[in-house]
Amino acid sequence: MSVVFDEKINRARGDGRLQLAIYDATARLMDKRKHALEGDNLPDFQELRDCANALKKQTIDNLDHYLEQFEANVIAHAGKVVFCKDATDVSDFILKLAKERGARLIVKSKSMTTEEIDLNERLEHHNLEAVETDLGEYIIQLAHERPYHIVAPAMHKTRYQVADLFEEKLGVPNETVIEKQTMIARGVLREKFLAADIGISGANFLIADSGAVVLVENEGNARLSTSAPKIHIAVAGIEKLIPRAQDLAVFLKLLGRSATGQPLTVYTSFLSGPRRGEEIDGPGEFYVVLLDNGRTKLLEDSGKRESLYCIRCGACLNHCPVYRKIGGHSFPWVYSGPIGAIITPQFMGLNHEPGLPFASSLCGACAEVCPVKIDIPRVLLELRADVTAAKEREGQGGLERMAFRAYAWLMRHPKLFEIAGRLASVLAPASSSGWLRGVPAIMNIPPVRAWLSQRDLPAPPHQSFRQQWRTRVPRINSR
Amino acid sequence: MSRELILDKVRIALGRTKGQQPPPLPPARIRIAEVNIDFRVAGMLQKVEALAGKTFLAGTLAEAVNYAASVIDGREAVASNAPFLRECGVTALPGVRTGVTDRVELRELCASCAVGITSADYALADTGTLVILSSGHEARMISLLPPAHIAIVPRGRILSGLDELLSILPFPAEQTSSMVLITGPSRTADIEQILVRGVHGPGEVHVIVV
Numbered sequence: 001m002s003v004v005f006d007e008k009i010n011r012a013r014g015d016g017r018l019q020l021a022i023y024d025a026t027a028r029l030m031d032k033r034k035h036a037l038e039g040d041n042l043p044d045f046q047e048l049r050d051c052a053n054a055l056k057k058q059t060i061d062n063l064d065h066y067l068e069q070f071e072a073n074v075i076a077h078a079g080k081v082v083f084c085k086d087a088t089d090v091s092d093f094i095l096k097l098a099k100e101r102g103a104r105l106i107v108k109s110k111s112m113t114t115e116e117i118d119l120n121e122r123l124e125h126h127n128l129e130a131v132e133t134d135l136g137e138y139i140i141q142l143a144h145e146r147p148y149h150i151v152a153p154a155m156h157k158t159r160y161q162v163a164d165l166f167e168e169k170l171g172v173p174n175e176t177v178i179e180k181q182t183m184i185a186r187g188v189l190r191e192k193f194l195a196a197d198i199g200i201s202g203a204n205f206l207i208a209d210s211g212a213v214v215l216v217e218n219e220g221n222a223r224l225s226t227s228a229p230k231i232h233i234a235v236a237g238i239e240k241l242i243p244r245a246q247d248l249a250v251f252l253k254l255l256g257r258s259a260t261g262q263p264l265t266v267y268t269s270f271l272s273g274p275r276r277g278e279e280i281d282g283p284g285e286f287y288v289v290l291l292d293n294g295r296t297k298l299l300e301d302s303g304k305r306e307s308l309y310c311i312r313c314g315a316c317l318n319h320c321p322v323y324r325k326i327g328g329h330s331f332p333w334v335y336s337g338p339i340g341a342i343i344t345p346q347f348m349g350l351n352h353e354p355g356l357p358f359a360s361s362l363c364g365a366c367a368e369v370c371p372v373k374i375d376i377p378r379v380l381l382e383l384r385a386d387v388t389a390a391k392e393r394e395g396q397g398g399l400e401r402m403a404f405r406a407y408a409w410l411m412r413h414p415k416l417f418e419i420a421g422r423l424a425s426v427l428a429p430a431s432s433s434g435w436l437r438g439v440p441a442i443m444n445i446p447p448v449r450a451w452l453s454q455r456d457l458p459a460p461p462h463q464s465f466r467q468q469w470r471t472r473v474p475r476i477n478s479r
Numbered sequence: 480m481s482r483e484l485i486l487d488k489v490r491i492a493l494g495r496t497k498g499q500q501p502p503p504l505p506p507a508r509i510r511i512a513e514v515n516i517d518f519r520v521a522g523m524l525q526k527v528e529a530l531a532g533k534t535f536l537a538g539t540l541a542e543a544v545n546y547a548a549s550v551i552d553g554r555e556a557v558a559s560n561a562p563f564l565r566e567c568g569v570t571a572l573p574g575v576r577t578g579v580t581d582r583v584e585l586r587e588l589c590a591s592c593a594v595g596i597t598s599a600d601y602a603l604a605d606t607g608t609l610v611i612l613s614s615g616h617e618a619r620m621i622s623l624l625p626p627a628h629i630a631i632v633p634r635g636r637i638l639s640g641l642d643e644l645l646s647i648l649p650f651p652a653e654q655t656s657s658m659v660l661i662t663g664p665s666r667t668a669d670i671e672q673i674l675v676r677g678v679h680g681p682g683e684v685h686v687i688v689v
């Protein structure tokens with residue numbers, strides 16, 4: 001585990017207010033999800049999960065086919081598809097288009113994919129104003145932070161922090177009533193929507209048989225971003241495809257309930273191409289940017305390919321004991337929680353944060369709730385093996401390996417093992433609770449201390465099992 | 480051009496060749512519940528209410544218009560060009576503008592009006608959802624920009640749910656550039672998970688079933 005990762009974790013754990021905020025918010029989301037799946041609310045939940053998993057598997061295993069089908073259908077509806085290999089490709093395309101159309105102001109609706117490529121910074125660097133319009137994202141953008149959670153980006157902020165932020169950045173009076181804060185944001189953003197030249201959205205699903213972008217949201221900002229400006233650009237990872245519009249009958253039922261416990265979110269938009277013939281409003285130009293940015297690399301490994309099935313519902317974050325303790329900003333990249341732990345190493349390389357796949361208790365809660373049934377713990381284990389193999393190749397991890405080799409050797413030598421056992425009970429510090437909470441000075445070295453700081457060891461008994469065995473009173477079998 | 484590069488990489492990673500067909504998909508999983516019309520109507524109204532929307536079951540067109548008039552209450556309103564609204568007579572109410580076909584004009588009107596009035600192509604009883612397909616009759620902005628939205632829906636348009644909608648419209652993109660499903664008033668819970676209605680879209684939604 002890197003020092004930075006460690007520090008971030010300790011900071012999050014030491015912040016009582018933050019701990020409570022994460023605990024509350026995730027608990028509430030868990031509750032809502034539970035209620036939405038209870039009793040008669042969705043009796044075929046498990047069947048839908050199997051179905052979603054099979055559909056995603058089919059799509060990802062044959063991705064080139066569905067990409068081409070999608071592209072052909074977007075073109076058939078007078079839209080354009082732009083394949084981009086990385087962040088630079090995307091910003092080059094948008095900057096060129098903005099320049100050609102004389103665009104200055106861009107409104108954005110929530111998109112993890114654009115967070116992934118730091119699109120806002122890139123656009124701002126070229127004097128374009130890019131404004132986030134989802135309330136949570138807007139707060140995060142004003143604070144120059146990364147989303148704390150896939151679904152609830154400003155989960156970690158209190159109303160008081162928002163009040164200070166709005167006062168400082170927007171020059172409004174310090175307002176701590178949440179309804180009024182929301183209305184302040186509404187007012188500022190309404191003007192942006194009406195003045196914007198380009199709207200950028202993400203995509204929850206791309207529909208191959210329709211050439212359509214599907215967006216789910218509660219606020220209406222995605223509808224406004226995609227309908228008010230003259231140009232709509234959807235930026236999506238290539239894995240967002242599903243085969244058919246009718247498959248939404250499976251995915252929409254799972255997504256809203258898993259994310260926020262809603263059978264359907266307030267708005268679900270099904271968008272394909274620019275405004276047509278008789279239609280009164282809607283954009284005049286429609287683009288879908290299909291982003292690789294490391295995804296093709298991930299496809300190679302059939303064992304971990306399923307990481308791309310994710311529909312970003314956030315359920316695995318809410319149910320993860322590690323996420324709930326260390327929070328979203330401790331994670332080394334934009335994607336946090338269990339899904340972040342499996343895709344970050346695959347997108348960014350193992351060295352980005354080698355400790356990440358190990359920051360899990362492998363309790364399996366994530367796999368149990370995942371609506372598309374990604375076996376996250378299994379992928380984590382594979383990644384751990386990869387990290388260990390890489391360390392070995394680089395000749396690292398020697399100390400740990402030596403310790404385990406020594407232990408294995410000791411286990412194979414019964415006499416020595418017994419002596420070591422006796423030594424342990426002599427050397428171990430006194431313990432009144434029956435648990436070891438510290439180590440003797442001679443062993444108080446960082447790796448041992450760090451290891452013990454998270455674990456309780458039972459204090460060694462005065463007599464070892466072998467000693468007791470030898471002195472036992474033989475009992476006569478009475479039967 | 481990144482297109483070929485990406486598609487090639489995908490094919491190599493998956494061990495596929497260009498143009499190779501995928502195995503056939505299983506039939507889409509569409510399960511339509513058999514629900515009679517009275518239950519559909521009742522379900523629709525109950526779900527909308529549960530989402531803090533307002534509802535009204537009108538026996539006649541005149542009743543629907545009266546209710547709409549009481550909601551509009553003298554405020555400025557913009558109505559879509561749906562023929563059903565004209566039949567109802569709601570477009571003839573004082574202060575209601577309709578018949579706008581210019582994009583910019585409509586947007587400005589929607590940005591200044593207090594109430595937007597639309598019909599709906601379908602409604603989904605099991606979730607309390609309005610389904611609106613963008614067309615010359617229904618614009619996107621009327622159900623989006625004004626702080627209040629009134630939808631007047633003929634009861635025969637109420638389907639059992641999403642599955643029935645997708646069986647009637649297996650290819651929505653063939654009909655329109657935008658199909659939107661509206662389930663209750665616009666809302667957010669982004670600050671301290673406290674629910675606030677009407678953040679960007681209408682905070683007030685009235686569903687009138689005729």
Ligand code: SF4
Nearest residue numbers: 310311313314316370
């Ligand atoms: S991995 Fe599964 S549970 Fe986690 S965000 Fe993705 S779809 Fe949801």
